[in-house]
Amino acid sequence: MKFAKKLMALSLAAVMAGSCLTGCGDSSSKSDGSGSSDGTIVIGGSGPLTGSAAQYGVAVKNAAQLAVDEINKDGGVNGVKFKLVFEDDEADPGDKAVNAYNALKDKGMQIMLGTVTTGSCLAVIDKTKQDNIFQITPSASAQDVIKNDNTFQVCFTDPNQGKASADYIADNNIAKKIAIIYDNSDAYSSGIYNTFKAEAAEKGLDIVTEQSFTKDSKTDFSAQITAAKSAEAELLFLPIYYQEASLILAQCKSADYSPKFFGCDGLDGILSVDNFDKSLAEGVMLLTPFAADASDDATQKFVKAYKEKYNNETPNQFAADAYDGIKIIAKLVEKEGIKADMSASEICDKLKKAISDGFKFDGLTGQGMTWSADGAVSKNPKAVVIKDGNYSAL
Amino acid sequence: MAFLDYLINGISLGSIYAVIALGYTLVYGIAKMLNFAHGDIIMVGGYAVFTAMVTWGWSTWVAMLFAVVVCTLLGITIEKVAYKPLRKASSLSVLITAIGVSYFLQNLALLIFDEKPKVFTSVVNIPKINLFDGKVVIKGETTAAILVSVVIVVGLSLFINHTQKGRAMLAVSEDKDAAQLMGINVNSTISLTFAIGSGLAAVAGMLLCSSYPTLTNTTGAMPGIKAFVAAVFGGIGSIPGAMIGGILIGVIEILGRAYISPQLADAMVFAVLILVLMIKPTGILGKKINEKV
Numbered sequence: 271m272k273f274a275k276k277l278m279a280l281s282l283a284a285v286m287a288g289s290c291l292t293g294c295g296d297s298s299s300k301s302d303g304s305g306s307s308d309g310t311i312v313i314g315g316s317g318p319l320t321g322s323a324a325q326y327g328v329a330v331k332n333a334a335q336l337a338v339d340e341i342n343k344d345g346g347v348n349g350v351k352f353k354l355v356f357e358d359d360e361a362d363p364g365d366k367a368v369n370a371y372n373a374l375k376d377k378g379m380q381i382m383l384g385t386v387t388t389g390s391c392l393a394v395i396d397k398t399k400q401d402n403i404f405q406i407t408p409s410a411s412a413q414d415v416i417k418n419d420n421t422f423q424v425c426f427t428d429p430n431q432g433k434a435s436a437d438y439i440a441d442n443n444i445a446k447k448i449a450i451i452y453d454n455s456d457a458y459s460s461g462i463y464n465t466f467k468a469e470a471a472e473k474g475l476d477i478v479t480e481q482s483f484t485k486d487s488k489t490d491f492s493a494q495i496t497a498a499k500s501a502e503a504e505l506l507f508l509p510i511y512y513q514e515a516s517l518i519l520a521q522c523k524s525a526d527y528s529p530k531f532f533g534c535d536g537l538d539g540i541l542s543v544d545n546f547d548k549s550l551a552e553g554v555m556l557l558t559p560f561a562a563d564a565s566d567d568a569t570q571k572f573v574k575a576y577k578e579k580y581n582n583e584t585p586n587q588f589a590a591d592a593y594d595g596i597k598i599i600a601k602l603v604e605k606e607g608i609k610a611d612m613s614a615s616e617i618c619d620k621l622k623k624a625i626s627d628g629f630k631f632d633g634l635t636g637q638g639m640t641w642s643a644d645g646a647v648s649k650n651p652k653a654v655v656i657k658d659g660n661y662s663a664l
Numbered sequence: 665m666a667f668l669d670y671l672i673n674g675i676s677l678g679s680i681y682a683v684i685a686l687g688y689t690l691v692y693g694i695a696k697m698l699n700f701a702h703g704d705i706i707m708v709g710g711y712a713v714f715t716a717m718v719t720w721g722w723s724t725w726v727a728m729l730f731a732v733v734v735c736t737l738l739g740i741t742i743e744k745v746a747y748k749p750l751r752k753a754s755s756l757s758v759l760i761t762a763i764g765v766s767y768f769l770q771n772l773a774l775l776i777f778d779e780k781p782k783v784f785t786s787v788v789n790i791p792k793i794n795l796f797d798g799k800v801v802i803k804g805e806t807t808a809a810i811l812v813s814v815v816i817v818v819g820l821s822l823f824i825n826h827t828q829k830g831r832a833m834l835a836v837s838e839d840k841d842a843a844q845l846m847g848i849n850v851n852s853t854i855s856l857t858f859a860i861g862s863g864l865a866a867v868a869g870m871l872l873c874s875s876y877p878t879l880t881n882t883t884g885a886m887p888g889i890k891a892f893v894a895a896v897f898g899g900i901g902s903i904p905g906a907m908i909g910g911i912l913i914g915v916i917e918i919l920g921r922a923y924i925s926p927q928l929a930d931a932m933v934f935a936v937l938i939l940v941l942m943i944k945p946t947g948i949l950g951k952k953i954n955e956k957v
Binding site: 486489496499500543547 | 665666669670673676677714718781782783784785792794801803804805875876877878883886917918921922926927929930
C-alpha cells in the first residue's frame with residue numbers, strides 16, 4: 271500500500287515535470303514570432319466568432335481555412351506550408367481585440383489576417399506596427415485602419431466605392447443624367463456620396479439633383495422621388511443600405527417612375543429581406559466585390575468548395591474577402607521567397623514593400639488588384655445586376 | 665406639376681397622421697391622458713396584418729379584421745393593467761406609465777419578430793389615377809388614406825353626438841364625477857374609448873405600412889409623435905381638429921422636405937408645435953375651457 275502510494279506520487283511528479291518542459295519549450299520557440307523549423311508559416315486570424323457580428327467572423331475563419339487547406343494540398347508555395355490559427359475578438363473595440371492579438375502572438379503568428387471588423391482592427395493596428403507584423407484585413411473598411419505602413423485592405427475603403435461607381439457609370443455609358451438619394455446622417459453613405467460627386471464632375475456626368483434623408487425620416491421618400499422624376503434623371507444612385515433602398519424601389523414603382531438604379535455594397539442583401547417583392551429589384555445594378563451567384567469559374571469553384579465543407583452554407587462577401595486575403599499572402603510569400611524560419615519582422619519588411627511594388631492579384635473580389643503604399647486596394651469593382659431574382663455579373 | 669405632386673403626397677401622409685391623431689385626441693378628450701403608447705399600437709397592428717397575411721396566408725379582409733381585433737383587445741388590456749390603477753394618480757405618473765408601455769411594446773416586438781425589417785404587402789387594392797399624362801400620379805394608397813380618414817371623422821362625430829354611448833363619452837369628458845352621478849359607468853366608458861382608439865390605431869397601421877411598406881419595431885414611434893403634434897395643432901380633444909391638423913402637418917413636412925431641406929423637415933414639424941403652443945395653445949379648433957376656481 272505504502273509502495274503504491276509512493277509510486278503514484280513519483281509518476282504524477284514526472285508527468286507534471288514533463289508537461290512543464292514541453293509547455294515552456296513550445297512558448298519559448300514561438301512567442302517572438304521567430305519562425306518555425308518545420309516549414310510552416312503561421313497566419314493569425316482575428317474576428318468575432320461569438321456575439322452579434324459572429325456571422326462575419328465565422329465566414330472569414332471558414333474561408334481562410336479553406337484557402338489554407340487548398341494551398342497545403344497542392345504542396346504549399348516554394349515548399350512552405352501554412353497554418354491558420356484563429357482567435358475570437360467578439361468584434362470588441364478594446365481589450366478583447368488586444369487579448370486575441372496577444373494570444374495569436376503566443377501561438378507564433380508570423381503574418382496577420384485581420385481583424386474582421388473596423389473597431390477591433392483600430393484597437394490592434396498600433397500593436398502590429400510596434401511588433402512589425404504584416405497585417406492584411408479582409409473586411410475592415412474604414413480609412414483609419416490603414417494609416418500605418420504595415421496594414422493593408424482586401425476590401426474597398428468606404429469612400430472609394432463612390433469613385434468606382436462614378437467611373438463604372440461613365441465608362442460604360444450607363445446614364446448621363448443622375449439623381450442621388452443618400453443618408454445624410456450616416457458616415458458610410460455620405461462618404462460615398464462625396465467621392466461620387468467629385469468623380470462624377472470629373473467624368474462629365476450630370477448630377478441633376480442631390481436628395482438626402484436622415485435616420486429620423488427614412489420611410490417617406492416621395493419628395494425625393496418627385497424631385498428626381500421632375501429633374502428627368504435617367505439613373506438613381508443609391509449609396510445607402512438595403513432597407514431604405516427597398517422602400518425607394520417600391521415608392522418609385524407606385525409613382526410610375528422607372529429610372530435605372532445603381533448602388534454600392536450596402537444594397538447587398540436586398541434580395542433576402544423578408545417578404546420583399548423581388549420583381550421590384552429587377553435590373554438594379556450594384557457594385558459589390560462578390561456575388562455568390564456570379565457565373566465565373568473562380569466564384570463557382572469557391573462557392574462549391576465552401577458549401578461542401580461547411581454545411582451547404584452560401585459564402586458571403588466576408589468569406590470571399592478572407593479567401594482572397596490568404597491567397598494574396600501566399601502569392602506574396604511565393605514572390606519574395608519567404609521561408610518558414612524567418613521572423614515576423616523580417617517577413618513584414620519584405621511583404622510590405624512587395625505588395626505595393628508592381629504586385630497584381632486576380633481574386634474573387636476583383637480583377638487586377640493592386641495596392642498603394644498607403645495600404646488601400648485598387649481594383650476594378652465587379653458590378654452585378656439583379657436578374658430573375660438573383661445577382662448576376664454584368 | 666412637381667408642386668401638385670408634393671401637395672398630393674403631403675395630403676396622403678397627412679391623412680395617415682390624421683387617423684393616428686384621432687386616436688390621441690379621442691383618448692385625451694375623454695380620459696384626459698396622453699397615451700404615448702398609441703404609436704406602438706400602430707406597429708402592433710402592422711405586425712398583426714403582416715403575420716396574418718404573409719405568415720399564415722389569410723386573405724386581406726380577414727387579416728385586416730384580425731388586426732383591428734388584436735389592437736382593440738390590446739388597447740383594453742393596456743388600459744386595465746397599466747392605466748386604470750392610476751386613475752386617481754397625477755397626470756405625470758400616467759404619462760410616465762404610457763412611455764413605459766410604449767417601450768415595453770417596442771421591445772416585445774423586437775423579441776418576437778427580431779430586428780430585421782419586414783416588407784409589408786399593401787392591403788390597398790385601388791388603381792392609381794394618372795393626371796396630366798402621367799406627370800402626376802395619385803397612388804391607390806393615397807386615395808385610400810384620404811377616404812378612410814374622412815369616413816372615420818364623419819363616423820366618429822356621428823357616433824359621439826348621436827348615440828347613447830357616444831353621449832356618455834361626452835359626459836365623461838366634461839365631468840367624470842357628475843357623469844357618474846347621472847348613472848354613467850365611467851370605467852366602461854373609458855374602456856370603450858381605448859377600444860375605439862386602438863382599433864383606429866390598427867387602421868392607421870395598415871394605411872401607414874401600405875404607403876411605406878417597411879415594418880420594424882419602431883415603425884410607429886415617429887409617426888406617433890408627429891400625429892401628436894397634429895392633434896395639438898388642430899386642438900387636442902377636437903375630432904375635426906385632428907383631421908385638419910394631420911393634413912396640415914403632412915403637407916408642411918413634405919413641402920418642407922422638397923423646398924427647404926430634408927434635414928429641416930422634421931424640425932419644422934416640431935417648430936410648428938412650439939409656435940402653436942405659444943400663439944394659440946388650444947389649437948385651431950380647440951375650445952377654451954375656463955377652469956373653475
